[in-house]
Amino acid sequence: MSGRPFRNIVILTGAGISAESGLGTFRDKGGIWEKFDWQKLATPEAFRSDPHSVHDFYNARRANMAGAQPNDAHRALAALELLWQAEDRGSFLLVTQNIDDLHERGGSREVLHMHGELLKSRCNSCGHLFEHTHALGVETACPSCARAGGLRPHVVWFGEMPLGLDTIYEALGACDLFVAIGTSGTVYPAAGFVSEAKAAGAWTVELSLEPGEVSALFDEHHYGPATKIVPEWAGRI
Numbered sequence: 001m002s003g004r005p006f007r008n009i010v011i012l013t014g015a016g017i018s019a020e021s022g023l024g025t026f027r028d029k030g031g032i033w034e035k036f037d038w039q040k041l042a043t044p045e046a047f048r049s050d051p052h053s054v055h056d057f058y059n060a061r062r063a064n065m066a067g068a069q070p071n072d073a074h075r076a077l078a079a080l081e082l083l084w085q086a087e088d089r090g091s092f093l094l095v096t097q098n099i100d101d102l103h104e105r106g107g108s109r110e111v112l113h114m115h116g117e118l119l120k121s122r123c124n125s126c127g128h129l130f131e132h133t134h135a136l137g138v139e140t141a142c143p144s145c146a147r148a149g150g151l152r153p154h155v156v157w158f159g160e161m162p163l164g165l166d167t168i169y170e171a172l173g174a175c176d177l178f179v180a181i182g183t184s185g186t187v188y189p190a191a192g193f194v195s196e197a198k199a200a201g202a203w204t205v206e207l208s209l210e211p212g213e214v215s216a217l218f219d220e221h222h223y224g225p226a227t228k229i230v231p232e233w234a235g236r237i
Contacts, residue, residue: 004176004203006089006090006176006177006203006237007089007090007091007176008090008091008092008171008174008175008176008177009084009090009091009092009093009175009176009177009178009179010093010095010168010171010172010175010177010178010179010193010197010202011077011092011093011094011095011178011179011180011181012095012096012097012178012179012180012181012183012190012193013077013094013095013096013097013098013103013180013181013182013183014096014097014098014180014181014182014183014184014190015097015098015182015183016181016182016183016184016208016209016226017071017073017074017096017098017102017181017182017226017230018068018071018074018098018100018102018182019182019209019226020071020073020225020226020227021068021069021070021071021074021102022064022067022068023064023065023068023098023100023102038158039158040053041053041054041057042054042057042155042157042158043157043158043159044157044159044160045159046157047152047157051138051149051152052137052138054152054153055135055136055137055138055153058118058136058153058155059135059136059137061099061118062118062119062133062134062135062136063135065100065101065102065118065119066133068100068102069102069105070102070103070105070106070107071102071106071226071227072227072230072231073181073182073226073227073230073231074102074103074105074106074107074108075106075107075231076230076231076234076235077094077103077106077108077181077230077234078103078106078107078108078109079107079234080092080234080237081094081108081109081110082107082109085109091171091174091175092110093110093112093167093168093171093175094108094110094111094112095111095112095114095164095168095190095193096111096112096113096114096115097114097115097183097187097190098113098115099113099115099116099117099118099155100118101117101118101119112163112164112167112168113163113164114156114162114163114164114165114168114190115155115156115162115163116153116154116155116156116163117154117155118153118154118155119131119132119133120132120153120154121136121151121152121153121154122151122152122154123142123144123145123147123150123151123152124150124151124152125142125145125147125150126142126144126145126147126150128142128143128144128145129154130143130144132151136151136152136153162189162190165189168193169196172193172196172197172200172202173196173200174200175197175200175202176200176201176202176203177202177203177204177205178193178194178197178198178202178203178204178205179204179205179206179207179233180193180194180204180205180206180207180208180212180218181207181208181226181230182207182208182209182226183208183212184208184212184213185212185213185214185215186212186213191213191214194214194217194218195214195217198217203219203220204217204218204219204220205218205219205220205221205222205233206218206220206221206222207222207223207226207229207230207233208222208223209223209224209225209226210223211223
């Protein structure tokens, strides 16, 4: 760890932080996209051509998520955020690629879900966005416009732009510490965040089960289960 004091932190988390809670990763060996065809389940075109199958897929993900619990890695980040705010050390932004709610249930207060949230739905007809924790189908009516057939999971599909990028890039340009946790570094734009942070002069840290695609760009590396290495790193901070 760099010996300099840090004020402004940006933390990026990926599927690896939730894997030990029983939620499958998407791109790893044996992951969800090896078992399912993303082109038929995670694109706007797939939803238009076969909304029933898309809803069935995400309803299963939603049910699986309901049975998962936050782990020590989630709780360690929540404790770090609380400390940072209590001592007014600087800014703290937690960005996640995950669509689960384990960060929030683990105690994190402010989480930017750049790939959306599975427990929210939005209406293609009127744009209404709302919390929706149970199964969704083509027969489900929008609570705002009352139309059925237009509701979709509030998740970012292939071919769609991630959410909150302006906020993220602004924070990366001002941070002095960037940490990537449980992410493979294969999906852009998230894989490029480390380069943005380094350009701003930040110290960069990779916490992961194994090296990712952009590991060479990080100043510091810690490899192992998230429930072990994340609390250890957070404790040193």
